[in-house]
Amino acid sequence: MTEPFEDIPVRHNMQTVAFYNIENLFDLRDSRFTNDGDFLPESVKRWTPKRYKNKLRKIGFAVSNIGKEETGKHPAIVGLAEVENAKVLKDLISSKHLEDCNYDYVHFDSLDERGIDVAMLYDTTVFKPLHTETFSVSLTDEDNTPDYTRDILLVGGALDGEYIYFIVNHWSSRREGQKETEFKRIAASEKVSEIISSLTQDDEHVKIMILGDFNDDPYNESIKLLIDNHALFNPMETLRSFTRGTVKHRRQWFLFDQILISTNFFKNSKDEFEFFKANIFDADFLKQFKGLFKGAPFRTYVGKKYKGGYSDHFPVYTILKK
Numbered sequence: 583m584t585e586p587f588e589d590i591p592v593r594h595n596m597q598t599v600a601f602y603n604i605e606n607l608f609d610l611r612d613s614r615f616t617n618d619g620d621f622l623p624e625s626v627k628r629w630t631p632k633r634y635k636n637k638l639r640k641i642g643f644a645v646s647n648i649g650k651e652e653t654g655k656h657p658a659i660v661g662l663a664e665v666e667n668a669k670v671l672k673d674l675i676s677s678k679h680l681e682d683c684n685y686d687y688v689h690f691d692s693l694d695e696r697g698i699d700v701a702m703l704y705d706t707t708v709f710k711p712l713h714t715e716t717f718s719v720s721l722t723d724e725d726n727t728p729d730y731t732r733d734i735l736l737v738g739g740a741l742d743g744e745y746i747y748f749i750v751n752h753w754s755s756r757r758e759g760q761k762e763t764e765f766k767r768i769a770a771s772e773k774v775s776e777i778i779s780s781l782t783q784d785d786e787h788v789k790i791m792i793l794g795d796f797n798d799d800p801y802n803e804s805i806k807l808l809i810d811n812h813a814l815f816n817p818m819e820t821l822r823s824f825t826r827g828t829v830k831h832r833r834q835w836f837l838f839d840q841i842l843i844s845t846n847f848f849k850n851s852k853d854e855f856e857f858f859k860a861n862i863f864d865a866d867f868l869k870q871f872k873g874l875f876k877g878a879p880f881r882t883y884v885g886k887k888y889k890g891g892y893s894d895h896f897p898v899y900t901i902l903k904k
Contacts, residue, residue, distance in 0.1 A: 598649025751794025817860035
């Protein structure tokens with residue numbers, strides 16, 4: 583793999599904040615606490631050490647290049663979805679393309695039934711975490727038993743000396759149908775709303791970024807509620823088109839991966855970060871390069887069939903500028 587964005591001058595007055603659903607980053611051990619049976623060397627998917635290392639190398643390569651075209655460097659902050667545990671994060675940040683990026687991570691195990699969590703990578707030379715917390719989304723199945731899903735991660739800290747809160751999400755999927763599962767994403771949206779309200783109650787000028795795979799598009803109710811209730815800005819609204827998105831299903835593009843920001847990122851101040859731009863990171867190396875699904879994300883697996891790609895999602899990112 584060659585660096586796609588070499589020779590870009592480093593822009594010290596800019597930082598990239600990214601989000602990436604990295605499609606089932608599981609280790610090779612059988613966990614008693616999670617449903618990880620598909621991702622073992624002897625499973626049908628044959629999740630071998632070689633495949634695991636290849637996945638780490640590829641995800642590391644992708645992460646290291648997000649926002650590089652604009653800033654000349656790797657992202658300061660990366661929200662992640664679909665990580666099994668702390669071990670895979672340690673392996674990821676020490677992998678070939680990230681070992682020199684000074685990354686550390688924030689992660690808590692959740693009760694998610696598939697054993698996948700959200701997490702946040704941060705460059706220790708530019709970000710100092712000062713507050714970390716998780717919030718559960720209370721859901722029940724039709725028979726009134728608890729339906730455990732991913733927790734929401736809140737991280738507050740100083741990015742180049744400026745305090746910003748990051749809320750990392752991975753909302754419930756549409757597997758049983760969009761309408762049938764909508765109430766789950768509305769519940770997650772309401773929980774994020776509570777978090778924002780508590781943060782702004784303490785400080786009405788607080789800067790907040792909400793990152794995630796929301797399993798909803800910018801125009802869906804769950805996202806619109808957040809935007810309307812808290813006067814947020816969603817730079818992703820204008821990015822989705824018939825030919826572009828972050829995930830492709832049945833030949834249709836969706837923009838489930840988004841970054842929403844508080845509007846005080848538009849205040850003009852030479853000492854504080856302002857919103858500069860947002861985009862989908864859909865570089866050619868992340869895409870299927872031929873066949874029926876040409877242009878779609880180059881996945882690790884399609885069903886049980888190993889493809890050896892990156893992820894079934896493209897990352898998204900926002901550039902902040904001082």
